[in-house]
Amino acid sequence: MEAARKKFILQWADNSMILGQRLSEWCGHGPVLEQDIAITNIALDLIGEARYLYQILAVEEGKSEDDYPFMRKEAEFYNLLLVEQPNEDWAYTIVRQCIYDHFHYHFLAAVSRSKDEELAAIAVKSLKEVRYHLKFSSEWLIRLGDGTEESHQKMQNALNVMAKFASEAFLSSEADLWMLENCGEPDLAKLKETADKDLLEVIREATLSWPNQQTVRRGGKAGIHSEHLGYLLATMQYMQRTYPGMEW
C-alpha cells in the first residue's frame, strides 16, 4: 500500500478512535439518562468506524486490528488536536462534537465520491451514522446556546476555547493531497467552505458567536500532539502494554 494512503487511513481512523474513546468516558455519567445513551451510541459508531479502517491496514500489513490503537506511540497517532481535547463538561463535549461532526460529515460525503472503492464503501456506511451525530450535536448546541443565561455562557466559553482547534481538519497533509490527486477526493479546502457555512448557521441559531480569533492550533495530523493524548493512551493501552501478546 502507498505510504500516503496508509497515512490517510490512519488520520481518519485515529480521529474516530480518539474521539470515541473520549466520548466513552461519559458512559454512566451523562447529564440525563437519554443523553448518556445517545453519547454512548456516538462513541460506538466512531470506534466501529475506526475498527473498519484499522482492519484494512491489518490485513495489508499482517497485523491485528488492535495493534493500531493499542500498540502505537503518541507521535504515531495522526488524529486532530480537536478530538483529543478533554471532555471537561457537557458544554465542551457538545461544542467539540458539533465542530467535528461538521467536518466529519462533509469529509465522508467527499470520500464516498472518491475513486478508492474500499474507502468509499466505509464512508458511505459511516455517513448514515454521522448524519445522526450531526443532527444530535447541532440540536444540543442550539438548545444549550439558546437555553438559559448560564447555559449560553458555558457554551460561548467552550466555543471560545475550542474554536482554535477547528481549522486543522481542513489543512491538507501530504496524504490528503495524495488522495485528492489520485482518487479525486477529498478536497479539504473546498469542504471547508460548506462545513463552515453550515456550522456558522447552527451557531447563529444557537445565539452564539464564533470568536474573533486568529489562532489556529495544529500538529495532530503530523503526530505532534497536546499533552492530553499521552494520558488518554496510557489509559487506553494499559492492558495491552501490561500484558503484551495475550488474547482477550
Add this chain to the structure above:
Amino acid sequence: MTQVSSLEDRFLQIIDADEKIEPKDWMPEEYRKTLIRQISQHAHSEIVGMLPEGNWITRAPSLKRKLALLAKVQDEAGHGLYLYSACETLGIDRSTLLDQLHTGKAKYSSIFNYPTITWADMGAIGWLVDGAAIMNQVPLCRCSYGPYARAMVRVCKEESFHQRQGYEIMTVLCKGSEEQKVMAQDALNRWWWPSLMMFGPNDADSTHSELSMRWKIKRFSNDELRQRFVDMTVPQAELLGLTIPDKDLKYNEAKKGYDFGTINWDEFWEVVKGNGPCNEERLRARVEAHDKGQWVRDAAAAYARKQKEKSSLSKTA
C-alpha cells in the same frame, strides 16, 4: 367498606386468573407501594450497575471488547429507562425516584458496591452477576403488574446475551496464559459470595416475601432461586477449570443439587447499611453526574418553553 372489599375481590380475581393488573386498574395501596419499591430499586440497580463495568470501558483490552462492553453498559442505561417508565405508571415521577436514590432513601443491589479491580471482573460480572440477575428476573416476566412484566421480557433477553458474553470472557481467560487464569480465579473468588447474596436473605428472614408471593409479584422464594443458581453455575465453573471458593460445596444426590456453605450475612447487612467497599463512591458518582447535569436539564427545559411560546405566538398571528 363493601366497595373496597369488592374492588379488592376483583383485584385478587385478576391475580388468581394469572391476568395482568394495568396502571388504571384499582390496586391495594400496599401493592402499589411494594411495586414502586421493587421496580425503582431495580431501575436504580441498573443505573448504579453501569459504574463498576463503566470503570473498564476506557481500559478494555481490545476493540472488540471495548465495543461489547460499551454496548452492554448502554443496555443497562436502557433497562433503567424502561424500568423508570414502568415505575412512573404507578404515579411517581423519575425525578422523585432519583431523589430517593441520591438521598439514600432508596436502595439498589448491593453487588454494585464491590470494586472491579481487574479485567476478569468484566467476565465474572457477566457470568455470575448477570446470571443471578436472570435467575431473579425471568420469573418477573410473569409478574402480575403488566408494565413491569413487559419491561422484564426485554430486559431478560438482553441480560442473557450479557451473561453469555461474560462467560465467553472467562473462557478466553481460562484458555490463556497462567497470569490470565489466575486473574479469572481471583475474580471468581471475589464475586462468588456476593453473587449468592444477590438473592436476598434466607426465606426465614425475608420481610417482603409473603405478600409479594400472594400478589404474584414474586413467584419463587430467595432460597429456591439461590439453589437453582448454584446448581446451574457449579458445572459451568468446572468447565472453565475454576474452583468455587466454598469448601462445603458438595453434590447432594438425594436432592439432586448442591449443598453449599453458609453465607456471611454480617457482610451482607454491612454492605446494605452502606459500609461496603464502594457504597460511597457509587452514590457520589451518581449524585455528581446528576448535579453536574442540572444546568443542562434546566437549559433544555427553558429552550422547550421558548419554542412552545414561539409556536403559540405564530399560531395566534
